[in-house]
Amino acid sequence: MDLLNALVALTNFVVVPGLAYGSQLALGALGVTLIYGILRFSNFAHGDTMAFGAMVTILITWAFQSMGISAGPLPTALLALPFGILGTIGLALLTDRTVYRFYRQQKAKPVIFVMVSLGVMFMMNGIVRFIIGPGDQRFADGERFIIKARTFKQMTGLDEGLAIKTTQGITVITAIIVVAVLFWFLNKTRTGKSMRAYSDNEDLALLSGINPERVVMYTWMIVAALATIAGVLYGLDKSFKPFTYFQLLLPIFASAIVGGLGNPIGAIAGGFIIAFSEVTITYAWKKVLTYGLPDSLAPDGLVQLLSTDYKFAVSFAILIVVLLFKPTGLFKGKAV
């Protein structure tokens, strides 16, 4: 019984939040990694692209809510999501046309691209703050829980409850669907194949008649969609605040690099590695250990390895260790 309780507590506080956070990071890291693979630079504006996408979705959600449109038990934001994606695709294509294309034609060094993406980051951040303000926005509605802690206790008769938020369920399911569609696209369609060819060897791809501008355009569209989905899921699960999205940049980069920049499978694995390390290292293990260990060994303290404010330090430490021992990442990314 105690062991079961320990397992339930572990699932409730570590596994479920870790899965949800990991899916969000994986979607974000996929965007970063695609930009890196095709356009060959680290996009610092990605966090703010996510914020922009989430913002458009929130505005449309509010419009839907005021019109009385809802998705029943699911959050209205899911209905607004396609519009958010369209808006973000528009913005991404616009920035590419007005900003990045010039440097592509110049064949500028990657570091110049990174710097340009800083400028884009500033502007997007400014736009988001200008339109929706710097404060916290909550836009989740519908049913809050799939399983409530109390119902679970009554059902199983255990002391520990298991609560799964609707947003956590939606996050994981959406992430699975999105990743499946993305891999189908990259592996089976003509455009997807040309994208991978372009990423593997630019010159060879050009020689075989692949139009680079089209590849870049599709990349931005996919990245914008991924960023919006990741941003909306994160906002639903936690809350929307422009600055938090900027701070997500670090764990997202860490995920992408740990998996190997430019490698989509690596990005997903990296997202979960980072998410689970953050959650396990900053979680106070007292409860689980008290259930799991015999009484004589039960811990006195909280058994928290690091306080939750150091979650950045965790993703960072993993990043550094991977960079030192396996600079191309766990899944053999590319190094330009």
Place this chain on the structure above:
Amino acid sequence: MTETMKHTLLFVFVGVMILAEGMTDFLFFSGSWNSALVILNMGLISAIMAIGVNIQWGFAGLFNVGIMGFTALGGLAVVLVSTPVIPAAWSSGGVSIVMALVMGALTVVSAVMITKFMPGGKLRTVVLLAVLIVGFFVYRAIFDPAVGSVEAINPALQGNIGGLGLPVLLAWPAGGLLAAGAAWLIGKTALGLRSDYLAIATLGIAEIIIAVLKNEDWLSRGVKNVVGLPRPLPYEVDLQSDPSFVERAASWGMDPVTASTVYVKAGYALMFTVVLLALLWMAQMALKSPWGRMMRAIRDNEVAAEAMGKDVTRRHLQIFVLGSAICGIAGAMMTTLDSQMTPGTYNPLRFTFLIWVMVIVGGSGNNFGAVLGGMLIWFFWIKVEPMGILLMELVTSGMAEGSALKAHLLESASHMRLFTMGLILLLVLRFSPRGLIPEK
């Protein structure tokens, strides 16, 4: 018009803007000498930070986005050097904290040694993990109770290990040293990898430094802030109660309150100018020296420089440490100016990316450009807000009174700052990538 003329005029323009801020309240100027001096002081500090970044980026092509962290370390140095000694803290737990930190450092060092000198294989992994895990728990076992007892001492005002009680001016070089130490550690691990990785690594280290400052209450009181840090200049209140100062103020034709505030701020401006000029001179000398030429050679073609026998990674580490140290000095100066340490106010947009805008706009690779960029962009950073409000008032003047859109536009005008800075950065990168004062 010669180049020198043009560049001098740009500096004169910044000077005129600051003078105008003091003299007139036309348009977005405030007409207050206090406000002008506040802008000038932070402008001088920003110029120093810009020199630091310019040394890294302009001389050597290193992309450091962790300036905020080094600035904050400079601020920490002020707390550690200048606040009074708290003997009770040292007797109750300070020594154990230091011991715990030494233990932690030893653990890391031995882990590095093991990976270096033991032959690879399963045994090494096991030993390495054992050392790390045992080290971590020993560290926590010494550290946690010591921190508890230090934080229990007079928590309303202190609750930290205090400082050394030394003159606050000593904190400026100390801030440089602290930042240099951190830069050495990060440079040792991240330099030599790809350029993007250094950027991400520095971004991370800056966030971690801020997290440490916010959470380690025993060190600098965390988010409870350290206020009332010692100042190198007299307090305004003391000046106002000093009869000889009041007399002098009257002879300048100012009331004692304004006179004292302006006097103190002008004093800071003078001190900052001295530091700025000294650092500028050193940076110029370094740029012109054989060392500077080597750096630029490395920047322009690493492979060729390496073929000539230059140790690229070592030189990069050297310049990374130097540039970060300058940022640390500037950070210490800023905390001294505020006479408080508030870890909650460090924001990467303001303390890292804004400095980058300054360097790029001023002209990367040119120290004078960095100084100009620092002063100019700082002025706009402060003034974009009133400018934005003016603009919004103009835009919305035709709209119906009390409409929701008008209210929203007016209210959000202050967020134009980030947008404008991004726009300036993009425009300069596109149309004048060498900046206002290009590298010679």
